[in-house]
Amino acid sequence: MRKVALITGSAKRIGRAVALHLAQSGWDLALHFHHSETEAAELKRELKHINSHGTYRLFQADLNHVPDAENLISNVISAFARLDLLVNNASVFQPGTIKETSTMMLQRNLQVNFVAPFILTREFANHADNGVIINLVDTRIKKNNSSHAAYSLSKKVLWELTKMSALELAPAFRVNAIAPGAVLPPEGKDDAYLNNLSERTPMKEAAGLKPVLQSLSYILENENLTGQVLFCDSGEQLL
Template identity: 35%
Template sequence: MAKNTPLKSVLVTGAARRIGRAIALDLAKAGWTVAVHCNRSRDEAGSVVDEISAMGGKAAVVEADLAVQDAAEGLVAQANDAIGPLSCLVNNASVFEKDTPETATRESWESHMQVNLHAPFQLIQGFIKQRPADVDGNIINLIDQRVWNVTPFFTSYTVSKVALWGLTQNLALALAPSVRVNAIGPGPTLPSIHQTTEQFERQWSAQPLSRPALPEEICRAIQFVLDAPSMTGQMIVLDGGQHLGWAPGSTDEEMAD
């Protein structure tokens, strides 16, 4: 890919908390201007912006409920108004709710597909429309190691992430050479809403490397993707080897309430 005009401005969805927060702060430390997306976590998002400002960076809060049909369409425009044209989009926001083929409803299915697949695609559509012609673009989708190691649990969530991985590869071809599209596939990183700390510990302990991923590792992987101009259509999996096979003892801990 040719070296074009440098522009370091990024929209990170779901950036008020957890992994998204770590990504936003890390990109700001690397000199990026950050649009910090939130839904209901306005105070937490404001805290992220304050931290970025305190380190001498630039950031702004943008709000949208990605569970609402077509809400994503206005989010890129919000980000443009707040920080200017974007050269990078990090699709991190996600819904992760338990269902099975027996318990899944139309509502649970559509909720996962809307937030985990349709909203990222709409954001990507908005992103490519606003990208300046002389600027190379980057799209990074946060997916899940389970797309390489499908389990029979969390049916709607799993299918939505498998579809997002397929979209990542499709768009890597469709948007080349001016936009690169890649993914990060975390394994257990932070306890989910379905787990206690003890259950989470037992889950990652059952992995081949017997350790969880860290938010800092995910941030370093994103920086690697941004610094690797020949990389597209790839996923970096950070999961302690979990994708190599569902380890004995980990299944019950994932399913715990």
């Protein structure tokens, strides 16, 4: 029987790349989106061209809304009759130092970037016998720069959840994290911005999405790996 993966925030950027990668590897996919219905539908059509034998279904949910997060896993399992992989990719990325961060911004970043993955992890563990969870964190988990304070803190606590859940849920579930750096330019920026950031890293270049997808494959193939983070940041975490 084909394995099923749920990818949150699948319609754009890293989530979209993960969906394409898993479809090429023969996975059936639950494609989560919030507002990006047009992009998600376009992705579904593209996946059918890549692997016409796959099953790809769309799931709309607002991860900032607790009931939506609580129901997502059960909705996916009802549709596919199983779930083998959860990729917690969806996130909010907002600039703001501690002084500049409103309570609403803090709550939104924590809800989408940490609370929702916590809920999805809990529901996955309660509804399935075994599986794999991969959390997309950020190279910022190694730093204390406050330029994106709420975002960075939410990713730091998601990394702590990765380790805690890896310990509690073993051996039935493996839980790991991938920490990208500047693999894609942020919204509103271009490749020149990305290349400028990459020049400051030890490897002096933007590696793009390839290392993220290679890390994903490594986690899936290494059945003894749990509680680990793989950095895909051209060595930025060393600075």
